[in-house]
Amino acid sequence: MTTTVKEPATRQAAALPRLLPAAPEDLRHHLARYGPAPYRGQAGLLIGDIETSGLTGRGGAAFPVYRKLAIVAQARGRKVVVANGAESEPASRKDELLLRAAPNLVLDGLQLAAEATGATEAHLYTHHGATPEILRALAERAAAGLDPVSVTITQAPPRFLAGQESALVNHLGGGPARPTFGPPRVTERGLHGAPTLVQNVETLAHIALIARYGPRWFRAVGTTAEPGSMLATVYSPDGKCRVVEAEIGAPLNTLLSSGPDTRAWLVGGYHGTWLPVPQAAALTLENATLKKYGAAAGAGVLAALPSDRCGLTEAARVVGYLAAESAGQCGPCLNGLPRIAAGLAELAGPGHRRQVRADLERWSGPQNLVEGRGACNHPDGTVRFVRSALLVFAPEISLHARGQCSATNRRPFLPLPDGIPTSEEDWT
Amino acid sequence: MPLTPETLKVNPIDCTGHGVCAELLPELVSLDEWGYPIVDPRPVPPQLDREARRAVAACPALALKLMRK
Numbered sequence: 001m002t003t004t005v006k007e008p009a010t011r012q013a014a015a016l017p018r019l020l021p022a023a024p025e026d027l028r029h030h031l032a033r034y035g036p037a038p039y040r041g042q043a044g045l046l047i048g049d050i051e052t053s054g055l056t057g058r059g060g061a062a063f064p065v066y067r068k069l070a071i072v073a074q075a076r077g078r079k080v081v082v083a084n085g086a087e088s089e090p091a092s093r094k095d096e097l098l099l100r101a102a103p104n105l106v107l108d109g110l111q112l113a114a115e116a117t118g119a120t121e122a123h124l125y126t127h128h129g130a131t132p133e134i135l136r137a138l139a140e141r142a143a144a145g146l147d148p149v150s151v152t153i154t155q156a157p158p159r160f161l162a163g164q165e166s167a168l169v170n171h172l173g174g175g176p177a178r179p180t181f182g183p184p185r186v187t188e189r190g191l192h193g194a195p196t197l198v199q200n201v202e203t204l205a206h207i208a209l210i211a212r213y214g215p216r217w218f219r220a221v222g223t224t225a226e227p228g229s230m231l232a233t234v235y236s237p238d239g240k241c242r243v244v245e246a247e248i249g250a251p252l253n254t255l256l257s258s259g260p261d262t263r264a265w266l267v268g269g270y271h272g273t274w275l276p277v278p279q280a281a282a283l284t285l286e287n288a289t290l291k292k293y294g295a296a297a298g299a300g301v302l303a304a305l306p307s308d309r310c311g312l313t314e315a316a317r318v319v320g321y322l323a324a325e326s327a328g329q330c331g332p333c334l335n336g337l338p339r340i341a342a343g344l345a346e347l348a349g350p351g352h353r354r355q356v357r358a359d360l361e362r363w364s365g366p367q368n369l370v371e372g373r374g375a376c377n378h379p380d381g382t383v384r385f386v387r388s389a390l391l392v393f394a395p396e397i398s399l400h401a402r403g404q405c406s407a408t409n410r411r412p413f414l415p416l417p418d419g420i421p422t423s424e425e426d427w428t
Numbered sequence: 429m430p431l432t433p434e435t436l437k438v439n440p441i442d443c444t445g446h447g448v449c450a451e452l453l454p455e456l457v458s459l460d461e462w463g464y465p466i467v468d469p470r471p472v473p474p475q476l477d478r479e480a481r482r483a484v485a486a487c488p489a490l491a492l493k494l495m496r497k
Contacts, residue, residue: 181439330440331464369460375441 014220016229017245019205020101024133027140030104036146037108038211043118044073046211050116053215054227055207059084059163059200060271060299062226062287065207068197071187072117075195079119081149082172082191083110085126085201086156086163089269090321090415091301094231095201097243099126102205103137107151109204112211114149117197122149125168126201129155158417160270160325164376165198167327178327179376200299202231222248226286230300237261237306239413246300249286256304263307264392266414268298270318271381274311274388277304294388303414310407312396314414315389316341316348321416322382333379336363336370340386350403360390433471434494436480440464442491449492453483465492 025033040046051066072079083106087095099106107124114122124134130153141147154172156162162177169190171177190196199207206228210218219227226248235241237257246255256265258281265275273295275283283289287296305311323337343360346352363370364386370379390397399406436456438449445463455476456468472480472494484492 179441181441331443331445331462332440332460335462335464369466373440373464373466375439 016221016247018209018229019098019105019202019231020243020245024101025104027104027137027144027146030102034105034108034208034212037112037208039112039115039148040211043116046112046116046207047073049210049215050207053206053210053218054222054225055203055210055218056226057200058202058206058230058299060089060269062297065199065203068187068199069113069116071185072119072195072197075188078121078194079117080121080123080191080194080196081110081114081117081119082123082125082168082196082198083107083151083201083204084163084165084168084198085124085128086168087127087299088156088160088163089271089299089301090160090417091233091235091241091269091303092299093233093241094243094300095126096128098202098205098231099128099131100133103133104141105205105208106201107137107141107147108208108211109199109201109206110151111147111149112207113197113199113204117195119197120149121191121194122151123172123191124151124153124201125156125163125172126153127156127158127162129153160322161327161376161378164378166376168198169196178329179378181375223286223288225288230285230297232285232297232300232302235301235303235414237304239306241415246285248297249284252283252285252302253281255285256302258304261307262304263309264305264311266301266303266305267295269301270322270385270414271377272296272298272301273384274315274392276392294384305413306409308407308409309411309413310348310396310405311389311393312344312348312400313405313407314412315386315393316344317412317416318414319344319382319386319389322378322385326378327376330374330379332370332373336368336379337382340364340370340382344386344389347397347400349400350405351401360386364390432496434480434496435469435471436467436484437493437495438465438467439491439493442489444489444491446488448486448488449483452486453479456480457483467492 047069055065056062085095157177164179166180167177169186186196222228232246258277262277319341323341326333326337328334340363343356346356364383371383450457450459457465
């Protein structure tokens with residue numbers, strides 16, 4: 001007689017996708033596939049597994065998850081956990097899809113994070129608020145008595161910075177969704193003063209799986225330094241967008257077209273970096289290699305700009321949006337971003353004043369007046385995007401200076417929100 | 429245990445660009461083209477300690493601080 005040993009951990013370790021089911025799963029399907037969330041019975045116990053797993057935040061900053069967990073776990077008194085699904089990047093779709101397809105995985109992760117930190121208050125914060133999928137999942141879980149901590153849903157205002165950690169905490173506290181200047185960080189003093197753990201919804205879904213299958217399972221894909229998989233929103237040159245779960249370290253050219261239909265890649269979204277193709281075609285999706293090119297994976301937005309579009313025009317559109325999305329609190333961002341946007345718009349037009357290039361160099365070059373001088377990383381990310389655009393689209397700048405443009409298609413490629421809100425009440 | 433030296437820090441949200449800091453402490457603070465301070469990230473040298481404290485106290489927005497790492 002043979003005994004079958006249950007080995008879910010090793011058996012499906014390398015199989016992707018891990019997070020996204022083929023079709024949205026309700027609680028019954030979720031439980032059939034994963035079983036109930038494996039609570040540890042005590043605060044702190046899960047954190048060691050998260051540390052060993054090497055999981056980093058999937059909201060864009062790639063900060064080690066265990067460190068935030070540990071800071072909040074060590075604090076005393078009332079504590080708060082927040083699932084951050086405010087995917088403010090206009091080109092990103094992965095969090096929205098994850099919340100629709102696998103809401104129970106995210107909610108498992110939120111409850112496990114609450115247990116690990118000893119939090120007694122949980123929030124879900126998204127641009128779409130209480131969607132039918134989320135309401136259904138919460139109702140089914142309540143009926144089954146699954147969730148130790150009740151979850152409050154809050155809708156994020158339609159601003160780029162609404163998902164920034166301190167802006168999120170301000171908004172949940174009833175104020176405008178604008179960043180504050182730390183220290184203290186929200187892990188030390190967050191919502192109404194309570195130590196607050198804010199994790200991206202994809203990060204929480206990974207936590208839910210690591211809690212079940214362990215850190216070794218998690219590390220079976222990815223690189224040693226950057227283990228696991230990540231969701232990516234990928235734009236192909238035909239304008240189609242898809243969300244994929246990619247192994248960290250995957251060759252970028254397996255995700256993005258590098259053929260003659262592609263002019264350049266945008267890696268890491270609107271706080272990301274333009275890369276020339278085919279020079280960048282051998283790069284991999286991991287911060288260790290992207291860093292050498294001044295790039296980072298960010299929240300996983302990858303775009304292949306088609307060769308019939310003008311990269312300079314695309315960059316100028318995006319930077320106009322980013323400048324309008326400054327919270328207007330810090331002088332260098334408030335003053336620098338609109339000027340950078342105007343300068344880039346001038347370069348993207350026919351002909352430009354000689355002075356514009358010197359201005360852009362001063363505002364966004366290596367020794368610029370903007371980077372590192374704001375309360376949040378909005379000026380830094382914007383400057384990174386601009387600097388790489390000026391570099392990659394230098395030939396286009398020369399063309400425009402002579403009143404020409406290489407584009408044969410004038411339709412905008414990169415997505416931006418329809419109306420850019422600019423009034424005071426849009427922040428609340 | 430010796431204390432780590434202090435450095436000047438600006439809270440960029442509170443700062444409204446009065447420029448008093450650059451006037452009182454030109455050795456460590458310059459202004460950008462919009463009037464906002466660019467502070468020397470290095471520790472405040474002992475001989476400028478008094479001036480640095482004066483600049484911190486004089487900031488109308490209370491945005492300039494002396495901080496230990």
